[in-house]
Amino acid sequence: MRNSKKYFALALSMVASACTYDFPETAEPTAGEADFSKMVSVGSGLSTGFMNGALYTAGQDASFVNILAQQMEVVGGGTFNQPDVNSEVGCYNPAAGCSAGRLYLKINPTTGSPGPTPKIPGDMNALAPFSGGATLNNFAVPGTTLLLSLIPQTGGPAIPQNPAYNPYYTRFASTPGVSTIIGDAATQFGNGGTFLTFWLGNDDVLGYATAGASAAIPLTTNDDFNTRYNSALSTMLSASPNAKGVVANIPDVTSLPFFSTVAYNPIPLDAATAGALTSQLAVNYNAFLDGMVGNQIITADEAAKRKLTYIAGNNPILINDETLTNLEPYMAGPYAGLKPYAIARQTTKNDLVCLTAGSYIGANLGANGVNGVSAPLTNTTNANTQALKGDDLILIPTEITQIQNSISAFNGIIKTAADGNATRLAFVDANAILASLKTKGAEINGSTITASIAPPFGGFGLDGVYPNARGNGYLANAFIDAINTKFKSSIPHCNPNNFAGNELPVP
Structure with a gap:
């Protein structure tokens, strides 16, 4: 008991000492060398x-x-x-x-x-x-x-x-x-x-x-x-x-995020739709591009960049790219129907899609196709409006x-x-x-x-x-x-x- 009293007294002494410890003062906020009054x-x-x-x-x-x-x-x-x-x-x-x-x-x-x-x-x-x-x-x-x-x-x-x-x-x-x-x-x-x-x-x-x-x-x-x-x-x-x-x-x-929210490949397609787009558009367009290479109108590298691919899953956006060779003068006769695709390609991860594009992708343009899918992306959702170039929706490299x-x-x-x-x-x-x-x-x-x-x-x-x-x-x-x-x-x-x-x- 005597030892317990001694330890208890020692503990009180330690507490008392702790209570008198001088903690460092927190630095007062200061304006330093500037004046923020106005x-x-x-x-x-x-x-x-x-x-x-x-x-x-x-x-x-x-x-x-x-x-x-x-x-x-x-x-x-x-x-x-x-x-x-x-x-x-x-x-x-x-x-x-x-x-x-x-x-x-x-x-x-x-x-x-x-x-x-x-x-x-x-x-x-x-x-x-x-x-x-x-x-x-x-x-x-x-x-x-x-x-x-x-x-x-x-x-x-x-x-x-x-x-x-x-x-x-x-x-x-x-x-x-x-x-x-x-x-x-x-x-x-x-x-x-x-x-x-x-x-x-x-x-x-x-x-x-x-x-x-x-x-x-x-x-x-x-x-x-x-x-x-x-x-x-x-x-x-x-x-x-x-x-x-x-x-x-x-x-x-x-x-x-204006340029990163919409992915370059945001278009989901099922197998049937992808197959239909391939047979109705991609095959003809890609064959035409091969012909342009054979006639030395465009290079094989440019043709590869322009060829269309549709798959079951997420697909890129079909866009117009003004840096490509304009092939409209060669789209005559059996290829006249390809004129809307004279400077077309699909987006890649090197393009930036504007957030505003999300409002237009997938819109039904009537006879002009589906916006950004079978028709080059345009800033309209109106089926009665001729497709425009949509330059305000994509940043190309x-x-x-x-x-x-x-x-x-x-x-x-x-x-x-x-x-x-x-x-x-x-x-x-x-x-x-x-x-x-x-x-x-x-x-x-x-x-x-x-x-x-x-x-x-x-x-x-x-x-x-x-x-x-x-x-x-x-x-x-x-x-x-x-x-x-x-x-x-x-x-x-x-x-x-x-x-x-x-x-x-x-x-």
Whole structure:
């Protein structure tokens, strides 16, 4: 008993000693060498919270810059005012009068598979004028190229007279048709702005890419990008000479689920259908190609690329490829029926299929055949419409190379500009970050996030281009890392798991 008392007293002594242990203090968050009291943001759709094909309240609330501003509050960050649309569903199609709202996942009753579908009706209020422009902090506008950020036509008058018109800018422009996005942002930044987030340049390549490299949306030249980027950035930095900021580069399009959700071989055929297509189309077309080789019109290699194969199982998409030899002049007499296939081939794993193609593949075009199966893919589901070329639905290898070369050149210009302002600007390699997310995914506090639109782990909205709320949280942390490293700040990370992913499909 005596020993027990001694041990008990020793235990009490140890507990007492433990209670007086001085734990190391947690480091207080600090702004470091930067001042976050008034942040101004300039960018395109990536900086607005645009997601699921529309600008709506929940998306705006979860814009990466709004999340960033919230995290900055603990290190002296101030109010961050965005041009709120006050809309639950937003507007999916401004040019068509907002007849449809944001995308959601809906089960296709025919195939049983989920797919992005507009929520009808849309909300014209999403384009209503915004009255808080005098205190605005977020000047990002969906669809903004560098050119559109610098010219007054972006604010009006409306299309079709003015193709530069952007209704999202018009709603908060200081003087629609006279002011510019950069001009308005610079005015606000010059009025006590202390920190800048600048992420322009994405839409100088993104619009062209998502349109399937269509000439209708031109790709910015390297020289124009260089001139416009440096003009816009220098205007902003000159407006508040002592302010600091962060810039980001352009992600590779192959990192976006818009180009990876629909496989190159998404067409399921049973044995009977595959056999019928082979006998009715493939045999004749392939024999014709052999004849073209024999007459030295095309090479054997080109013929091999063009020959059609239909199997029981998953099949590639029949498309038109403008880089192929146009064989229409030779499709006469018994081969006249092959004219729709003058530049046709099936897709391979080297092609990128746009997410929008899913709405057209398999549509019955009447006498023209089945879209993407027996008829080259076209952007129509109308059986009474003559098949078009469908250039806005596929990126072929030459187009992918062209786009990636432009992204590489543009990113070189952005990095040079960041390095030229090294004392003032942090740099975010968004290209590398999203490429890693695409190839490896990421784990955050035990929860996975992927570069896909699939719930519950997908980090992109249903348009396949813009991050969803969880993806924006992930992006915000990447910006926080760059800012903290550059300016010796200690802005805390957000928890992306606190933000919603994509909703489950509805019947």
